[in-house]
Amino acid sequence: MSEPINRPLLQVRKLHLAVEAHGVTPLHTIVEDVSFDLPKGQVLGLIGESGAGKSTIGLATMGYGRGAVRIVGGSVVLNGKDIATMQSRDLQAIRGCEVAYVAQSAALAFNPSHTLMEQVIESAVLHGRSTRKEAQQRARALFATLRLPDPENFGSKYPHQVSGGQLQRAMTAMALCPQPDLIVFDEPTTALDVTTQMDVLAAIKDAISETHVAALYITHDLAVVAQIADRIMVLRNGKMVELGETEQIIHFPRETYTRDLVTVRSEQHNEKPANGDIILSMQGICASYGGEKTKVLEDVSLELLAGQTLAVVGESGSGKSTLARVLVGLLPPTQGTVQLQGAPLHARLQDRTREELRRLQLIYQMADVAMNPRHRIRDIIGRPLTFYFGMNGQERDRRVQELLDEIELGAGFADRFPAELSGGQKQRVCIARALAAKPEVIICDEVTSALDPLVAGGILKLLLRLQEIEKVSYLFITHDLATVSAIADSIAVMHRGHLVRYGSKSEVLAPPFDDYTKLLFDSVPRMEQGWLESAMAGRTKNVA
């Protein structure tokens, strides 16, 4: 059989990955029947929710399986060599040399006790691809391509001395340094703020086009992958749903699942008219950690109307979560007051009455640590009923059942433990626990951030429906602007502890913008090709 001359760099055929249970059947299949080609210089986006098998496929192209995951069928042919059948010695020669990996958390992937340069050039030198000098030269050139500050001396820094976005770019430089043929990017921008994400994304894109390397780009964010990939493969539960050109996937998706993924982020919530009673108001809140040393909130004044949602938006470090801590009394403010229905709340949690505590509930970002793993769902939801209303026995059981119905979970869930629930279900139980107290205000602290887009969409719909029924108000803290437009009636934008923009949703989202809000809004990836270039161009124009 003659080989075609322009055979692709990477050829994956009927890939089957499974977890071996003590070397015998039954195998637990993780990925099944996945095939694709990747020619040189192209980028393939792998997209899917958690558990879709996208990272597993990415690692399989390096012949690596996390834990007990093994390649049990199919072939992974890189440069004409089948990785699936290779011995570990041969794999060693390939990894970090012909194929390199960029991990999600650069902070964890770098060794804190070596300089960045040492780590960036390590694999190039170890594999004998170049001498130390050449590698260092190349690393400096890569630092410049990736737009890192002071590329000549950047390498002499230690990982803790640079920011998260810079570290992620340094890791890209590390992957590119040995001049590999293929790079696997595993969610490289997921842990970054939107404004930083845009920088990193643009840098990675430039580096890819300059070096003509092929890349697998793994992410759960369709808008991000649309900027960088030539083709996109949609995965679900270890099976391929759809594979097509980026243009086709985002504009003309064939499968329902893909269509759901495309549309879920564009949900719009119709803003309620801004009339009604003020339920929660904050006046001139200032807060700091460690006495007066670190100021985290300065002069924040906000009002929340009854039955409405106020979204507090900001990047990490903006003080939005601190605001939640001030409201619930965990961090007494240094100045300013919080009023609930016109009556001032005690600043300290210890001074608040049970009634005050009941009226203001908090839902956490991480549902799995917000519930005691040793309590049954019945007790988790039932405790506020007993605590605030003295309900017991059948009366309590009936109310727990009602609440479970409201959050769209069946009767069978009452006797389960949190560990027996999925991420979305856990968050629903946390919502039910907050609702059980019949509060007037619920503070939602990044409640959808840890969830997959479709699950998060379901939670947002549930919250809106519950707002209709229970007439509860939400203070919704998030970093995600798509979530904001899906739920908010009014918006507060925060930046470094200051309130930079505040008003009804239509006002805040309409120009003229202040500089920071514009930067923030422009940085949110849009589901269209070429957005990244125009956004970057817009940004440089602003700076200039």
Add this chain to the structure above:
Amino acid sequence: MKFLNLVRKAPLSAQLGLLLCAAFTLVAALAHWIAPFDSAAIVGDVWMPISTKHWLGTDNLGRDLMSRLIQGTQTTLVIAGLATILSFTLGSVAGFVASVAGGWVDMALSRAVDVLMAIPTLIFALVVLSVFPSTVPVLILVMGILDSTRVYRLARAVAMDINVMDFVEAARLRGEKTSWIVFREILPNALTPLVSELGMRFIFAVLFLSALSFLGLGVQPPDADWGGLVKENKEGIVFGIPAGLAPAAAIALLTIAVNLVADWVLNLTSNVRGEQGNV
């Protein structure tokens, strides 16, 4: 039923340990009925050899050693057991409260424990017991309190980790009292490391009691625990009489048995940790 299944799947060493522990417990519980002679009565000559009448021979006063060993099992297990229960209740509650309350409560408790721990346990116990009468309640109290400092350290460290979890904060925001947070939120999650420590602490209590009795400050004659029996019969060893070895063997056997079980429990619970809601 679930327990039986677990036992069937346990490794041989753990099964052996369980069997021995059960045997010791049974002997202790039925001591009054299975001892062939009155343990305080002189029934023969001094240090009689092993015979069909006296399975382990007689002791330094001519009392039946088998009967004394059986009675001693009860004494040892009861005192060590109650002391362990006391040290665990005291140590873990104090540890939990210290970590939950924080501030000056934590400071006061921790420094008090530091002071107690700075004095060698055995010497401290010897001093206390030479002042107070060596009755069984005093013994239990002294051993329990001294051992609770170790439990306090562990409990506080474990509770510190749990205390910063969101679900504890959620309980606080609900307005729950410290007692609810300690017993309902933290305790169920701290049980795993504490239970495995329980076995080890029990063994230390047995050894500690034996040491005290051997030094003459533990259980007082005519009653005797295992350590006391060794003390009574230790002179015999010089003359080639094995009477002192029987109680020593009992101490060794119990120590090993409980250790085997504790190891198994630790493995079992650490496998389950985080994956299952209940143990």
